[in-house]
Amino acid sequence: MSYVIGVDLGTSAVKTVLVNKQGQVAFETSESYPLSQPKPGYSEQNPEDWVEQTLVSLGRLLEVSGVPAEEIQGMSFSGQMHGLVLLDQDHQVVRPAILWNDTRTTSQCRRIEQKLGGELLQIARNRALEGFTLPKILWVQEHEPDNWSRAALFLLPKDYVRYRLTGDLAMDYSDAAGTLLLDITAKSWSETIATAFDLPLSLCPRLVESFDDVGGLLPEVRERTGLGETTRVYAGGADNACGAIGAGILSEGQTMCSIGTSGVVLSYEERKDLDFEGKVHFFNHGEKDAFYIMGVTLAAGYSLEWFRSTFGKELSFEALLSGVDEITAGADGLLFTPYIVGERTPHPDADIRGSFIGMDASHRLPHFARAVLEGITFSLRESIDILRESGKQITEVISIGGGARNETWLQMQADIFNARVVRLENEQGPAMGAAMLAAYGSGWFDSLADCAAAFLRTSKSYEPDPDRAEQYNQLFVIYQEIYNQTADLNRRLAAFRG
Structure with missing residues (x-):
């Protein structure tokens, strides 16, 4: 028997599902973590909590399922969008992550609009809203100069967890699209937007497809979770993109x-x-x-x-x-x-x-x-x-x-x-979408559409x-x-x- 794992890093908990080649969820686990709201409108989390609880969840998944590690061929991720994780030159976390539901950045949104005007919609295809990542970067730039001086790279939540599991630094297009720094149709970081706010493009990680193989698990992760060398890791996607795939x-x-x-x-x-x-x-x-x-x-x-x-x-x-x-x-x-x-x-x-x-x-x-x-x-x-x-x-x-x-x-x-x-x-939502990306990346199917045809079945329909x-x-x-x-x-x- 062969399996893949879908990991969904949510705002309140991480969910892991073990899925077989018929699209059946054999086992699932979930581990919660705290949310910090130090001031009204602020919403933050400690990225180490994500990593720790993901490792716990994966370990429990292997333990309760009893599935041999060599039968788990792939793993991929879904994650909460927009959250800002800043890393220094040694790839250490600079400050707590600022989440999608943090609303402190209204003035930064107005600054983006005033600076870019209509170019923002032409390039990023989305308005400047408090939830997006660029306003958060500008907030740190304006309000925390010491932290900003240490910042060398930014990641989104699931990408940081994946980095800690594999050592690979990257971001997929579906999640990058929610940063306001991506040229959506060109599929590249926008030099125009970055330059407008004195941001070096080196702050942005390399871009990959959601189904790209980004490596194997680090030895310490394999030891902690019980997973093996044969499990390949695929980049994954934003929670809404993975929800769409899973549906x-x-x-x-x-x-x-x-x-x-x-x-x-x-x-x-x-x-x-x-x-x-x-x-x-x-x-x-x-x-x-x-x-x-x-x-x-x-x-x-x-x-x-x-x-x-x-x-x-x-x-x-x-x-x-x-x-x-x-x-x-x-x-x-x-x-x-x-x-x-x-x-x-x-x-x-x-x-x-x-x-x-x-x-x-x-x-x-x-x-x-x-x-x-x-x-x-x-x-x-x-x-x-x-x-x-x-x-x-x-x-x-x-x-x-x-x-x-x-x-x-x-x-x-x-x-x-x-x-x-x-x-x-x-219906397993984004976690199933992440598992489907791992299944497609592992070569189980010729396309994601073929994977959906095999994995998803209608329960009931309702006519107007x-x-x-x-x-x-x-x-x-x-x-x-x-x-x-x-x-x-x-x-x-x-x-x-x-």
Whole structure:
């Protein structure tokens, strides 16, 4: 028997999966690590925690599976995007990593916009947002001169872990695309952007494909984990790129909806010349010479978690959503906007905040719960509509993450998106995508698409109901008006927030 390992380095934990040639997950393990928030808006982690817990997770995976090390042919990685890891000339970590959800860099984003103007979208194809890596680099440059003077190279989170396991320093295109330093279509570091901010190109690591072989495991790693010399390591990809691979989004028109803490609508793309004016993200895919278009709802699953912890803390999610299927579409005139931490697509607005609109005395907990689900899905539909406006025909959407675990929510997605929604049989998200990169890199398949055909199976599909779809179309028009109607109110209210 032969196996590969997928490693998914998340924000709160690292997950490892052991996958066989049929795409079956034989074993999986997960190890958590802490998040540091030393000031409001700051979000940091110690890169050594990632390394330590990845080693623990791999060791446990080998221990619980009992699989001989020589049967594990390959390993690859998925990782949280945008996080800044600065290394000195000796490749030692300079300071704690600044994560994707850190919001301290607003002034640096404005500086990027003022310096580059329209060139930024032409080259990096994305707006300057606080989550990206370049603003973090500039923050260190401006606020921590001692640390900046020591910085010789930057990496992203999964690339640092992979370096510690293999000794190889590199970054794949899909993760590099989220730095704002990559020329997306030329697939090279942008001298124009780097020069504008006095950044040496030597700060940027060498670029590789997600499925490239970057070496074997170091002796001390093999001793610690039980893995052997025969296991090859492949570069891996950004978590969203790996999520797309793990959902089989590998050809034109294929689209994925992923609902976790944030929500993502992602579609495969081969056209280089599309101009979305920064309304959605445009990144390199883990598939060679391909791209993906991505819209983001900042608080998707987080809106539901906030609602439960605030209004039904004693309830499980199942109990919270009990009775939602008995409430009619539109929650009897109640609308929710999931802007509780600001918004990303199509409104990159850190000041906007959420709303319940249309409340009356007849509304009960199930009405509010349904309105939250509908509001999250309406926000995701805004990204779907931007894709459709580009000429894409979206008739089917693969749903993964928390939104794929509730039958009512899956049907709601089908009705609101007006498209067939498909749930996968064994959905493992980015970890499966990383395993698929290792399988393809190991020569198990001639292409990632062939790997997806062998590994992924549909569990159930949901067709849109024409009557509900039309009702949601009418509600969606009202939903879209809420942002403009409340944006100024929220800006004025910002002064009163704690």
